[in-house]
Amino acid sequence: MEEGNSIIYGLEHQTRALSPQYGESDAIRFLIGTQSLKPNTNQVHVVELEEDTGALHTKVFKHDIGEIWHLRCSPHDAATLITTHNFYDLDTCQCTMGVSIFRLPSIEVIPKDLDDLSAMQNRNAEDMELLKTITPEKPEEEIRCAEWHPTDANRIGIVLDNYVSIRDSSTGEQVASVAPEGRTRLKFTGGKWSPQGHSQFTVLQDTHIKCFDTRTDCSKPAWNIESAHRQLARDIDFNPNRQFHLASAGDDAALNIWDYRHGKEPIFSRTDHSHWVWTVRYNTYHEQLLLTGSSDARALLTAAASICDVDDDGKRLSQVLEDGVLQSYEQHEDSVYCAEWSAAEPWTFASLSYDARLVLSRVPRHFKYKILL
Amino acid sequence: MSESCKDKENPLDIDGSNFNSEMYLECLLKCASLRQVMDKEAEVVTQSQFLQSEMQTLVYENYNKFISATETVRKMRSDFQIMQEEMNKLSENINNITQFSAKISDNLKESGNNVNRLCSTRQLLDKLQFVFLLPTQLNKAIQENRYVDAVHDYTHAQRVLQKYGDQPSFQSIQTECSDIICDLKKTLRERLLTPDTSASELAESVGLLRQLQETDSSLKDIFLKCAENRLEQHLKNLNAIVENVDLLEWVEKCNNTLLADLAIVISCYHDIFQDSDNAYLPEFADKVTTQVFNLFQEVVKKPENIGTEILIRGLDKFFRKLQAMSEIISSDSVFNKAQDVVIQCINHKATMQYQVIQTQFKENLMRVRQSLASKGTEAADLKEILNSLQIHLMQKVQASLLDLIAFLQNKLSFGLKPWCGRAVADACWTVISETLINLSDMVKNMASMQTSNNIPFELLLILAKLCLEIQENGVTTLHSHLLKLLEESAPGLTVKDRDTNTVMVNLSTAAQTALDSEVVFIGQMAAQMLRVSVLARDWLRAPEPRGPRAVCRRVVETLASADTAASQLFPTSIKPSSDSSRRTIWSRAPSSFSPINRIFSERIEVFSPAGADRAALSNGALKVALKALVECVRLRTFSRHGLQQLQVDVHFLQQRLSCMGNDERLLNALLEDALASAQIRCVDPQLMEPSIVDIICERG
Known part of the structure; x- marks a missing residue:
């Protein structure tokens, strides 16, 4: 993967789910879930980029319990993943959503010998071990996503239409729920665990961002950002280094960064996309790099250096990068719903568009040197 | 005979001096019987x-x-x-x-x-x-x-006393006299220091003391100090009445008391200390005048002194007096300060003017907003509103220019001075540019306040058009109007190449912001309807389609009303707008959803700058609304009937929206994308026959 060249990997079905393998620290590996309403066609693809050669290796697993809307690898175990899926039952003419935890038989993707290679070339889908399936109380309830607890391997948070259910991953029992009082009509669009406190869950509700402490009765948010976006808020990501900073993206095509202690005005805001922004991610190692994906069929690499280079007194330490778009990645031809940094390598990221195209790209070398040197 | 009488020199005239008897005889014999x-x-x-x-x-x-x-x-x-x-x-x-x-x-x-x-x-x-x-x-x-x-007597006697002072009889007299004179000096000094002595008394005392051979510098000090005390008293009085009297009265009072006294003090000073250098005086005058000017500024800034006429008259009086003063003092700094006062007054006036214009414009806008809001669905005459706003604004600016030009009247003491002309020209230009920049800022602010969607989109259209009109014509009109006014009142005075460009750029960006905001506003309104309707519906259990859903009609109505409003202000240009903003979505040949085709078609940028043109505005709103439809469809699962319902909706939208905008390819591309996405998300993807769709659409 030379400078400016991206590697493209195509799948057969529409895709909306992408996750880096959080538990893996050596190999650049991403997992993709497909979205197809045809029975028994959905798959989980594991894609590994061989850093030295730039070669791409893949392994395919069957996912026969429905189309995948959301996929997250466990941060505690590289082989474990959780999918949010939807299944259409021909007999009842009804869709049922659920959350399932799987374990991969092996995390190795690169073939070790010729047998492996031939198996790989046949692309025969292998089976995964299904550990647990959790279904909502009411079958017609829609599930937005399921998120691993950052430290507690037995805990997952499931975001539904209008509440969040905290479950034990081994038993599937609900241990807590987040349901704001008043039963507002405004539905949740997504959510995430807050990295601080280990018990706070942040949800996106219409244009607002709200954080609830799961130890309380969750009637009142611990903090919130009202009207974070002019239209629907689509995604958030927490700054891995600064505990009060978070980035949000929404239907107003904006990327906003907030200090949630002062949630009136964003401390950084850019509108570089020309349609809804569906995803935003902080680079795990370099907080000034942000990755966004939008339905304008672009992934943008944006620098927010001005708010990251400041010390506690608000003084600039250095000016390495100019704020703004560093690079626009235009290899996609349909809406980009997912974009993720690699968990193992700080400069590589993947973006996934609806037309089933995965693009693996790198931060341009001169920016990399600017940050490092 | 009669002929001969005519000529006086005729030799035939018997009484003439040239009489020739022979000729006469001859003639007589010839002519008579x-x-x-x-x-x-x-x-x-x-x-x-x-x-x-x-x-x-x-x-x-x-x-x-x-x-x-x-x-x-x-x-x-x-x-x-x-x-x-x-x-x-x-x-x-x-x-x-x-x-x-x-x-x-x-x-x-x-x-x-x-x-x-x-x-x-x-x-x-x-x-x-x-x-x-x-x-x-x-x-x-x-x-x-x-x-x-006393002093007169003493000075007479002094010579004698000095001459014969060594004789004992005179000595005693001399000592006695000098004692008395010492006392006299003392009393004179005391009189100097008492505050209630008048300026002329003061001058007299100092003159006497000087005759009594006091040293000059100490005298000057005392003199000036006393004068200062007195003037301070005046200043206090003037300060006290600032609140109660109007400008003219104040200036009158100031001229009569403080400045008059100051003039006396200064002329006395000159009389008394004729030859001495002028070290003290300018400084002293500066000090006093500075205080006076500060007070004057305060008076000018009082709200009741806003009227130009009163301001100019007061200023004129004040300046006349100051000019006279500065001649007496023969110090440039006082004159310069007087100039500054006038210039500051002009600038102050200009500031007031454009602030007033701005508040009035805001009030007008409020009125327009209210009338637009109260009209409801009924279509308002946007052109008329635009015209009235524009004319009102231009008139206000021109009126304030006239107001400022009044500072250049010939009869005024400062009216014909070049520095005054320059200041007025500058101030006039400031009024124009500030007004227009304020206008653009206001429009930008209103356009970016999207969260509180209180601003009717018609108003955004009007404001955008207003900015564009002023940018195209207004700026130059005002500029040339100003030049004409200046030429009339002070020939030769010009506004040096002013930065009309900045103003124009400001206006055009403001117009662009307003247009963009209008497009997004309309587009989002329609998008919101489509989004809610798509997300709230259970497409799996949809019945067989009987007609387009009601939301489609509402979307069409919304877009159409915006289109009509835009058509009032932004007539369609003849050449099709070069929409450079096609990206993101792929327009392609009908009924083909294959990635290959996407490569050969252009992208469509959804949130992109809108052109100042009816079709471009409608295109913009269409893009925003329909792209939202595509994205929302992809989040749902459809049954066969659900898909067919969407097919009907799309067909309906295609029929009704194709008259709007000028880019049918764009419209079709987006609608096909929506239908194709629904097909992908359908568990039983079977479309209806196009002819049936047609019939259903017409029936609905």
Whole structure:
């Protein structure tokens, strides 16, 4: 993967789910879930980029319990993943959503010998071990996503239409729920665990961002950002280094960064996309790099250096990068719903568009040197 | 005959000097008949006789006169002899008189000398008496406050005293006198220091002291200090009345009290310390005038002094006085400060003007907003609103320019000065540019306040058009209007190449912001309807389609109303707008959802700058609305009927929206994308026959 060249990997079905393998620290590996309403066609693809050669290796697993809307690898175990899926039952003419935890038989993707290679070339889908399936109380309830607890391997948070259910991953029992009082009509669009406190869950509700402490009765948010976006808020990501900073993206095509202690005005805001922004991610190692994906069929690499280079007194330490778009990645031809940094390598990221195209790209070398040197 | 009479030099004229008898005769003989000649002869004879007798009488008369003259001469000769004798007697007598008079004057000479000596002695004695009486005189004069007399006397006597001061009798007098004078000085100084002495008294005192040979510098100090005290008193009074009186009254008061006194002080100073250098005075004058100017500024800034007329008159009076003052002081700094005051007044006025314009414009906008809001669905005449706003704004600006030009009237003391002209020109331009920049800022602000969607989109359209109109015509109109006004009132004065570009750029960006915001507003409104309707519906259990859903009609209505509003203000240009903003979505040949086709079609940018053109505006709103439809469809799962319902909806939208905008390919691409996405998300993807869709659409 030379400078400016991206590697493209195509799948057969529409895709909306992408996750880096959080538990893996050596190999650049991403997992993709497909979205197809045809029975028994959905798959989980594991894609590994061989850093030295730039070669791409893949392994395919069957996912026969429905189309995948959301996929997250466990941060505690590289082989474990959780999918949010939807299944259409021909007999009842009804869709049922659920959350399932799987374990991969092996995390190795690169073939070790010729047998492996031939198996790989046949692309025969292998089976995964299904550990647990959790279904909502009411079958017609829609599930937005399921998120691993950052430290507690037995805990997952499931975001539904209008509440969040905290479950034990081994038993599937609900241990807590987040349901704001008043039963507002405004539905949740997504959510995430807050990295601080280990018990706070942040949800996106219409244009607002709200954080609830799961130890309380969750009637009142611990903090919130009202009207974070002019239209629907689509995604958030927490700054891995600064505990009060978070980035949000929404239907107003904006990327906003907030200090949630002062949630009136964003401390950084850019509108570089020309349609809804569906995803935003902080680079795990370099907080000034942000990755966004939008339905304008672009992934943008944006620098927010001005708010990251400041010390506690608000003084600039250095000016390495100019704020703004560093690079626009235009290899996609349909809406980009997912974009993720690699968990193992700080400069590589993947973006996934609806037309089933995965693009693996790198931060341009001169920016990399600017940050490092 | 008659002919010969005409010419005076005619030789035929018998009475003329050039008379030629022969010619006459000849002529007569030639011209007349015998009878006439005979008559002529008789006439000539009688005339000759008459002349003869007359000549004889004259001779007789002259003869008689000659005889009487000879007799007179003879008589005179005998009289002269008697006169000679008388004259001789007279000269003798005169000689006697001269001798007597010489004798008398010899006798009187001695006594005259004596009298002279006595007189001079008497004068000396008088002087001595004056000197001896001096102390008492002085005391008396001082008691009666006739300080001038006292000092006058003393200076007279001083020379004598100095001359004879070593003699004991004078010494005592001198000491006494100097004591008294010392006292006098003291009292004079005291008088100087008391605050209630008038400026003229002050000058008098100082003059006296100076005659009494006080040193100049200390005197100057005292003089100025006293003057300052007094002026401070005036300042205090003036300060106190700032709140109560109007500008004219204040200036009047200031001129009459403070500045008048200052003038007296200064002229006295000049009189008294004529030759000394001017070190103290300018500084002093500066100090006082600065304070006065500050007060003046305060007065000017009072709200009731806003009227141009009153301001100009007050300023004129004030400036006249100051100009006079600065001539007295002969210091540039006072004059410069006076200029500054005028310039500041002009600038202050300009600031007031554009602030007023802005608030009035805001009020107008409020009114427009209310009227737009109250009209409801009924279509308002946007063009009329635009015109009234624009005309009102332009008129206000022009009126305020006129107001400012009033500072250049000939009759004003500062009216014709070049610096004043420059200041006015600058101020005028400031009014124009500030007004327009304020306008653009306001429009930008209103356009970016999207969260509170209170601003009707019509208003955004109006504001955008207003900005564009002013950018295209208004700026140059105002600029040339200003030049004309300046040319009229102060020929030769021009506004130096002003930065009209910045103003225009500001206006056009404001217009762009407003247009973008309008497009997004309309688009989002439609998008929101589509989003809610798609997300809320259970597409899996949808019944067989019977017609397009109601939301589609509402979307069409929304877009159509915006299109109509836009058409009022932004007529469609003839050439199709070059929509450079096609990206993101892929327009492609009908009914083909394959990635290959996407490569060969152009992208469509959804949130992109909108053109100032009806079609471009509608295109923009369409893009926003329909792209939202595509994205929402992808989040749902459809049954066969659900898909068919969407097919009907899409067909309906295609029919109704194709008249809007000018880019049918764009519209089709987006709608096909929506349908294709629904097909992918359908569990049983079977589309209806197009003919049936047509029928259903028409039936609905």
